[in-house]
Amino acid sequence: MKIREVKVVKLERPAKSEFKSRPRRQPWIVDAEVANPMSKYPRYKRHRSSWLPRWETLWVKVTAEDGSWGAAPISYGKPAAVIINDHLGPKIQGEDCQAIERIWDMMFRLTKPYGSEGIAMCAISSIDLALWDLIGKIYGAPVYELIGGPARDKIFCYATGNDVDWY
Template identity: 40%
Template sequence: MKITAIRCQRLRLKQEVASQPSWLSESVIANPMSIYPRYAARRSSWTAPFGGLAVIIETDEGIEGLATADGGEAVQIIIEQHFARLLVGEDPTDIERLWDQMFRASTPYGRKGLSMFAISAVDCALWDIFGKALKQPVYRLLGGATKEDMPVYETTNDRVDWDNHEFFGVKLAMPYGPADGREGLLKNRDLVKECRQLIGDKRDIMLDCYMAWDVEYTIRMIDLVEPYAVRWIEEALPPDNIQGYEKLARYTGPVALATGEHEYSRWGHRDLLATGAISVFQPDINWVGGISETRKICAMASAWGLIVVPHAGGLQAAGLHLMKSQVNCPFAEWVRTWNRDAGRPAAAILGVPDPEHGRIRPSEEAGLGISLNQDVLDLT
């Protein structure tokens, strides 16, 4: 089998089925730009206007691989104008070699960011082809099932969602950071306190800080939330603040630190591991380098007794297959990104299951089990 073509399709929904803006982008949530008042109110005021892509790899045996990518036109250019030269004519099951060639070829402009978005999508599409060729779901090619399904926690600041006891935990998006002073500290604490009072003692609470805090602020927050049995504090620091994590390694007490969402490749996670601070790795399979790279990160973490909880893994077909195949991926994150009042929007990609009774599992279809929902896509 040989690759004959690789192409990208923009995932724009038709206007009549497009979703409303998400609470994640439109509500007050601490982020790296929160120190600037003009951009503090919502993420959509500063985030890049990139859309999603479908990446389709065609073969001479009629099998197509499908995956999704962030990064819009910029990633499309990398895939179609650069990586296609390395892929067309190659055996799509030589995944490890093709990954290495894409990474080496993009080193002059890559190693992190958009180039890794592109590698991630191609890698996942290659695994999709491999599974379809062997008529097996991808998780079986990764070593088989280590569990039937995964329990789920939900990331949400919606009080109505907190009351869903099917999910074993709640992750709160922290609204405030250092620019908000002590008042912000106390408001963050009160949010955690309110959540604990509502959900009781038997469920977990985690805190997502989205790279917004610094070392001093994180230490103060650890002290404030310790009475509420917080399981972990996530992405407290920008990913390049390695020395900051080394300092936090000496002060976390009973609250674990988690990070990795905005880190790239096994080498970036190696550097985080070396700080001694991190208890939970959270690579995003669509950004870190795809299934192949996330599997290496899981192996590295296992040698140190760490768990891996991929960022938004419960929303990603590739994430579900990876987690089912790895012993140290015990549970999944799930996020309701749509406006509850408007109802769930149409999906551009079909085949990614939702949790059932607080648990989730990948499709049993061959490959990743996903397809394009052409009926709702704007192809103009």
């Protein structure tokens, strides 16, 4: 089945509901200095939020010729959306949506002129995830089954972060 359309969409989220219980305290990171790539510059040293871009999360939607579709979130919002809408999307239209490895290779090579890492890789990854979502819908199966099924009966939980009170 061929890819009919690849486009970036914005999803509207419902308003956040209140927590059932209030946190016991503010996360420690609110007042802590954390090393970051901009720590060398005093005005950006204290918090990452002072220099990280505030790009909204968008979604890529890949639609097959039968109207079925898959979706995935896009990291880095509008800059990645430009790569998807203006470059990668039009180039993979008409390709077999099940040829995921081939499409990934095409996208990787297509982005070589401006670099296949960073934001370009975020765009590639989003399309890749949306294709897997689409194939899962086409076959009526969860993606984990399509890639070989469960490898074990249970997995250990792992949490990473700066505030253990939240886990």
